[in-house]
Amino acid sequence: GQLVIGLDAKYSQKKREKGIIDFNDIEHFALSILTENDDEGNISPSDIAIVYTDKFDEILIDEYQDSNFVQEYLLNTISRKDIPNRFMVGDVKQSIYRF
Secondary structure, three states: OHHHHHHHHHHHHHHHHHOOOOHHHHHHHHHHHHEEEOOOOOEEEOHHHHHHHHHOOOEEEOOHHHOOHHHHHHHHHHOOOOOOOEEEOOOHHHOOOOO
8 A cells, every 4th residue: 555655656756847747647637627625525516617517518428438437527527417418429348447
């Protein structure tokens, strides 16, 4: 456990020193922009997420089978709840994750 935590901290430090980010960082930066926490720790869409929810009539997702939980949460954050507006295309036989 501590080895992994130490390695993650060192990796994050090296990325900051070089001014680079990886795909995982992009996902989590998007999550921090599109969500907010209240005083009790409940997560809800941010004002920015609500702008995108209102802006897009449809959200089309290709290769859905390769979505991870962070990406799914991002999609839920900007998707409409009253009238579903997501259209997902995927093939479970090509999944890189297990369903």
